Amino acid sequence: MSQPSRDVLFDFDDVRVGAILHADLAIPPGVTVIFGPSGAGKTTLLRLACAMQAPSSGTVSFRGEDIARVDPVLLRRRVTMVTQQPFLWPGTIADELSIACVLQGRGAPDRERMGEVLAVVGLDKDLAEDASTLSGGERQRVALARVLLAGPEVYLLDEPTAALDARGARDLVRRVVDWIRATGGDVVMVTHDEGLMEIGDARVAIRDHEAEVVA
Numbered sequence: 001m002s003q004p005s006r007d008v009l010f011d012f013d014d015v016r017v018g019a020i021l022h023a024d025l026a027i028p029p030g031v032t033v034i035f036g037p038s039g040a041g042k043t044t045l046l047r048l049a050c051a052m053q054a055p056s057s058g059t060v061s062f063r064g065e066d067i068a069r070v071d072p073v074l075l076r077r078r079v080t081m082v083t084q085q086p087f088l089w090p091g092t093i094a095d096e097l098s099i100a101c102v103l104q105g106r107g108a109p110d111r112e113r114m115g116e117v118l119a120v121v122g123l124d125k126d127l128a129e130d131a132s133t134l135s136g137g138e139r140q141r142v143a144l145a146r147v148l149l150a151g152p153e154v155y156l157l158d159e160p161t162a163a164l165d166a167r168g169a170r171d172l173v174r175r176v177v178d179w180i181r182a183t184g185g186d187v188v189m190v191t192h193d194e195g196l197m198e199i200g201d202a203r204v205a206i207r208d209h210e211a212e213v214v215a
């Protein structure tokens, strides 16, 4: 195997998922945006990157290490995916924000820090409010706030704004990505929104079952 490169975050080495996806590419550190038509395999690419799905063939490496050899629990503390329909535990918004930090092996965040991330995701709600009564868009904002507090090395964001209206969504994604950049994290984000392409340092297109880095 070649030496790990500091310029590569994820290396997809001749990775195939059945006949639906072929990826032979390197994702650099920073912010990468993945786009392509519905059903192209964008979510699958994210799932491969955090070992939620194994490829049919080929190797996925994270910072030079074959992820099939890494303990999946430890990997997902470092590389965390926010899905389109995030799971929230029963409890208040404060509970929701605390639990991810506790699972990450940290203490619960203080209320000031919770308030800060709620402002980043634009959720104007009381921390004592029951999270189970929130709308789809509000749940997505809580899930984003939760991962910002947990602070993994890499954030895999799958259509983070699927449940939000387009205009507010772009501002939200920009604020979230700015926060992650400022804290030294990397992002790989799937989006349908062409208006968000420019926030990426790199772009990956999936066309005809082939994923490739594009200008």
Ligand SMILES: Nc1ncnc2c1ncn2[C@@H]1O[C@H](COP(=O)(O)OP(=O)(O)OP(=O)(O)O)[C@@H](O)[C@H]1O
Residues within 6 Å of the ligand: 017, 018, 019, 020, 036, 037, 038, 039, 040, 041, 042, 043, 044, 045
């Ligand atoms: N191992 C596999 N074998 C065969 N088909 C698979 C496998 N894994 C995923 N698929 C299929 O590949 C397709 C791509 O799914 P995926 O969710 O990655 O697409 P997407 O680009 O994220 O779509 P959308 O934009 O609609 O969310 C789906 O039809 C999925 O069921």
